[in-house]
Amino acid sequence: MVFTRGDVSGEVEETIDHHDPGANIEVVTWDGPEDPGNPYNWSLRQKWTLTLLASFATFITMMNGTIITVAHETINSEFGISDASFPNSYWPVSSWAVGGGCFSLLILPLMEDFGVRWVFLSSWLIFICFVIPQAVAQNFATLIVTRFFAGGCVAILANTAATVIGNLWDTERSRNIPVSLYIVTYLVGASVGPVVGAPIYEFLSWRWIGYLQIIWYGALFPIYFILFKECRGIAILGSRAKALRKQGRMAYTQHEIDSEGKSIWRIVGRSATRPLVMYFTESVVFFSGMWSAFTVGTLYLFTQSVEQVFAGLYGWSPSQAGYVQGAIVIGECIGWVGTLFSGRLYFNSASRNTEDPGKPIPEARLYLAIISGVLGLSGGMFVYAWTSYTYLPWIAPAIGLAMVGAGSVIVVTGISDYVVDAYAKYAGSAVGIIVTGENTFSAFLPLAAMSMYSNLGFQWASTLLAFISLALSLAPILFLVYGREIRARSPFMKEAMIEKRRKSVESV
Incomplete structure (x- = not known):
């Protein structure tokens, strides 16, 4: 998940002006702070319409990653x-996940320079082109190759919501619910992929x-x-400048002036290498990345282990195992409610901040995340582990899955918010490597x-995962x-932090 704010590209570079100094x-x-074309000034209806559209795109495209897992036995037999x-x-x-990791670093930065709308729509069409071979594949290699590119497209489509939110909502309070x-x-x-895929495969x-x-x-x-x-400010201003140039005026945005002489490969290259530098030099990025990666990776691991456990204990079919993963989805929805409470803890911390009075403490984003990591993620895995017996009903390990689902949402939300608040204009690079x-x-x-x-x-096996999760959940206490x-x-x-304080003074 990549979260970027407004028109911040993630770095401060020198202004290179190749224009004639004498040119006008x-x-x-x-057109002033109340310009209706500025996405920050759009109506709440417009903002929420675009936010919900982007969030639904995240939901519906992420499903593509795991929806096929329930059919693995038939696919194996056929190929x-x-x-x-x-x-x-x-x-x-x-291959789908690897494609997502590659494209998230290479393609997502283009939204910062060319806008959101056309990158998003182009990726959607390309995505459909790679879904078609998944339905008509005549060999296993076709599935692997086409799903690599489909996963790359989903990395763009699913993370567009983060960019949209940063472009529409201008304060931390207003972003709290949209980000969660x-x-x-x-x-x-x-x-939910296996849950949706199960009835399709079965019937x-x-x-x-x-x-x-x-x-x-x-x-x-x-x-x-x-x-x-289009909600990217530099893209909207770029369209205005282009229209003025058609009228014969020497009109350019500051972004166009600053970017003159810089190739797209240089822009993408800088955007792709900075996250790697931060990962190996910033302890916060490293440990946050490991914690978030293990949490999300565990959710994908359940697409394999749930079938193995429930088939071994209760003789369930792959379709039935797909249905029971709905417990994770229920837990994730419950966890979303918890993220709203986590936001309150964060904003209330402003009254205790002696370093920057009146501003929330960045580490306050982790309060509930650490508790949820210990009780939700680790606790849920322990429950899943030690209720996996034939003499216990299936609902017992399913409760453990729900606990993991609830904890995962709160943990990933807390990590994302913390990194964004701590790194501000470098948030895109920090979260990009995550x-x-x-x-x-x-x-x-x-x-x-x-x-x-x-x-x-x-x-x-589940106990081992629980102990790893417990260690990763306790490590961020050092950040507190x-x-x-x-x-x-x-x-x-x-x-x-200096940049945030400067902007705060300018706004006053």
Whole structure:
């Protein structure tokens, strides 16, 4: 998940002006603070329409990643694939997640320079083109290759909501609910895939999972084409400048002036390398990335372990195992309510902030996330582990799954909000590498599920995951204790904090 704010591109670069100094250049800006064309000044109805459209796109496209998992037995049989010694049937999901990790770093930065609407709509059409082969594939390799590119497109489509929110909502308070809504649709979309895929597979066939996706993605495209407006400020101003140049005026936006002489590859290259630098030099980014990646990766692991556990304990079919993953979805919806309470804790911390009086403490975003990591994620995995016995009803381990679902939403929301608040203008780069980690764990962690649950047993395999989750949930306590010192040593955080204070003074 990538979250960017407004028109911040993530770095401060020198202004390179190749224009004739004597030329009468007109810099196109907003027509005052109340300019109705500025997305920050749009009506609440317009803002919520675009926010809900983007969030629904996140939900419906993330489903593509896991919806096919319930049909793995039939796909294996048709294409001669064996899971006897290794879960080869998961490779289409792994390639999907790897594609998402690659494209999130390479393509998403383009939205900052070219706007949201056309990148989004183009990605939607390309996505449909790669869903079609998933329905008509004649060999297993086709599934793996086409799902790599489909996952790349979904990385753009699903994370567009974050960019839209940053472009529409100008304060932390106004962004609180939209951001939490985006994250819950992101996680629910991934978890609900097997639940939706189960009845399609059971009553139709595995190919109809692809056919129906083609139908609903194709039907939704005209709706998005009509209603999905451009909300990126530099793109809107760029259109105004282009119209003025057609009238013969030397009109340019400041972004166009600053970007002159810079190739698109240089822009993308800088955007792709900075996250790697931050990951290996910033302790906050590293530990937050590991925590979030393991959390999201575990949700994908359940697409493998749930079937293995419930088939082994109760003799359930893949379709029935798909249905029970609805417990995770229910938990994630409950967790979304918890994120609203977490927001209150964060804003109330402003009264206790002695470092920057009147401003919320960035680490306050982690209060409920740490508790939810311990009780929800780790606690849910312990429940899932030690209720996995044949003499206990199926609802017992399902409750553990729901606890994990609730904890995951609160944890991922807390991490995202904390990193955004701490790194401000560098948030896009910081969260960008976190997204790459999430996709990497989603791609490869589930490949270990079969051997783990076979060799360690249902109880100890889940217990191992619970202890890892517990360690990752307790590590951020160091951020609470040493948060001020960590921010003082971080060049990225210091520069971001100075920039935030400057903007705060200018707004006053």
